[in-house]
Amino acid sequence: MLSWVIPLVFAMLCLAxxxxxxxxxxxxxxxxxxxxxxxxxxxSSALIILFGLWKSTELYFEAALLIALLGFVSTVAVCKYMLRGDIIE
Amino acid sequence: MPFWFELIVSLLLLGGGAFILLGSLGLVRMPDFYTRMHAPTKATTLGMWGLLVGALLLSSWNSGVLSMNQLLIAVFLLLTTPVSTHMLAKGALHHRLEWDKNTQGQEHAKRFMDDQ
Amino acid sequence: MRTWLPLPYTSLLLLLVWLLLNQTVAPGHLLLGSVLALTIPLLTMHLRNPQPAIRHPIKALMFLFRVLWDILVANMEVARLMLRPKLKLRPAFVEVPLDITRDFPITVLASTISLTPGTLSADVSADRSRLLLHVLDLEDEAQLIATIKHRYETPLREIFEC
Known part of the structure; x- marks a missing residue:
C-alpha cells in the first residue's frame, strides 16, 4: 500500500x-x-522528509530541519526589511 | 508490517499531503493578500503535522526504536508559522497593501496603519 | 539555585532538544547535553527580557491540547470554505481589546489566534492594548470577540497570573 501512497503524496506535494x-x-x-x-x-521541507521515508534513511531529516530553520529566519528578515527599510538598525 | 499499521501511516501521509495541497490552492484562489494568508498558515501547518506524524510512525517501525526527531520540526513549525505570518501581515499593512473591496471593518485597519 | 540554574525551563528544553537531535539517551550525550543546557542559559540570560513565568503547568498543558484540537477544527473550516466552487467569503478586520499586558502572554495569544478558526492576528497596537485581527468569514463581530476572550484569553491570564 505504501508503495503507491508515497508516490501519490509526492505528486501532491509537487503540484502544491x-x-x-x-x-x-x-x-x-x-x-x-x-x-x-x-x-x-x-x-520543500515536506518533500525532503517524504524522500527520506521513501529511501528509508534518517539523513534527510536534518536537511528538512535546516530548511525550516533558515526559511523562518529569512522570512522574518525580509519582513523586518519591509517594516523598517533596513535589517540591522 | 501489519495492514492496520500501514493503513494508519498511509492515511496520515495522504491527509498531510492533501492539506498541504489545500494550503497552496488557497494561495492561488483567494481574492486579496489578507485572505490569502489564511490558507498557508493553517492548512500547511496541519498538513506538515500529518506528514511528520506519519513519518515518525513509519521510521520508528522500520528502525525498531521510537524515533522522535520528526516531532522537533513539527513543534518548530507550530511555533514559527504564526510569528512569520504576523510579521508579514504587519509588513503588508505598513505598505498599505490594498484589500478586497467588501472587507468589513476597514476603519480598524486604517487606524492601525496610522499608528505605525 | 538562582545563580547556577537561572532558567530551569530553558535548560530542560535545551537538554530535550539535544537528545532529540541526536536520537539517543546514551550517558555521553546526556552529560554533554546537560553541560550545554547549564552553560547556554548562563551565557545568554542577560539578553532576555524578563517575562512572567508559567504558574500553572497543568492548566498550560490543557490549554495546549485545546489549541491543538482547535487547529484541527480550524482546518476543516478553512478547507470547507476553500473547496466551494464559488468562493463566498465575508472578510473583515476586527479589533480585540486586550486585558493581558505582558509581551509573552500577548505573543502566545496572537499565535493561538493565528492558528485557530478563520482568524489571523495582523498587528498589535503600540501600547499593547488592542489586537488587530483579519477574519476570513465573519458572522458576528461581538460573538467572535467574546469567544476569543473567553476561550483563549481567560485561560492565559490564569496560567500567567497577569
Whole structure:
C-alpha cells in the first residue's frame, strides 16, 4: 500500500509547489511574493522528509530541519526589511 | 508490517499531503493578500503535522526504536508559522497593501496603519 | 539555585532538544547535553527580557491540547470554505481589546489566534492594548470577540497570573 501512497503524496506535494511557483511568478508586490516563498520552503521541507521515508534513511531529516530553520529566519528578515527599510538598525 | 499499521501511516501521509495541497490552492484562489494568508498558515501547518506524524510512525517501525526527531520540526513549525505570518501581515499593512473591496471593518485597519 | 540554574525551563528544553537531535539517551550525550543546557542559559540570560513565568503547568498543558484540537477544527473550516466552487467569503478586520499586558502572554495569544478558526492576528497596537485581527468569514463581530476572550484569553491570564 505504501508503495503507491508515497508516490501519490509526492505528486501532491509537487503540484502544491508548482502552484506556489505560479503565485510567486504572477503576483505583484513584495508581501505576496514573500508569502509564496514562505509556503514554498515549508513544502520543500515536506518533500525532503517524504524522500527520506521513501529511501528509508534518517539523513534527510536534518536537511528538512535546516530548511525550516533558515526559511523562518529569512522570512522574518525580509519582513523586518519591509517594516523598517533596513535589517540591522 | 501489519495492514492496520500501514493503513494508519498511509492515511496520515495522504491527509498531510492533501492539506498541504489545500494550503497552496488557497494561495492561488483567494481574492486579496489578507485572505490569502489564511490558507498557508493553517492548512500547511496541519498538513506538515500529518506528514511528520506519519513519518515518525513509519521510521520508528522500520528502525525498531521510537524515533522522535520528526516531532522537533513539527513543534518548530507550530511555533514559527504564526510569528512569520504576523510579521508579514504587519509588513503588508505598513505598505498599505490594498484589500478586497467588501472587507468589513476597514476603519480598524486604517487606524492601525496610522499608528505605525 | 538562582545563580547556577537561572532558567530551569530553558535548560530542560535545551537538554530535550539535544537528545532529540541526536536520537539517543546514551550517558555521553546526556552529560554533554546537560553541560550545554547549564552553560547556554548562563551565557545568554542577560539578553532576555524578563517575562512572567508559567504558574500553572497543568492548566498550560490543557490549554495546549485545546489549541491543538482547535487547529484541527480550524482546518476543516478553512478547507470547507476553500473547496466551494464559488468562493463566498465575508472578510473583515476586527479589533480585540486586550486585558493581558505582558509581551509573552500577548505573543502566545496572537499565535493561538493565528492558528485557530478563520482568524489571523495582523498587528498589535503600540501600547499593547488592542489586537488587530483579519477574519476570513465573519458572522458576528461581538460573538467572535467574546469567544476569543473567553476561550483563549481567560485561560492565559490564569496560567500567567497577569
Amino acid at each position: 509547489m508548482l502552484m506556489n511557483l505560479w503565485s510567486l511568478h504572477t503576483r505583484s508586490g513584495l508581501p505576496d511574493r514573500v508569502l509564496a516563498l514562505d509556503t514554498l520552503y515549508i513544502n
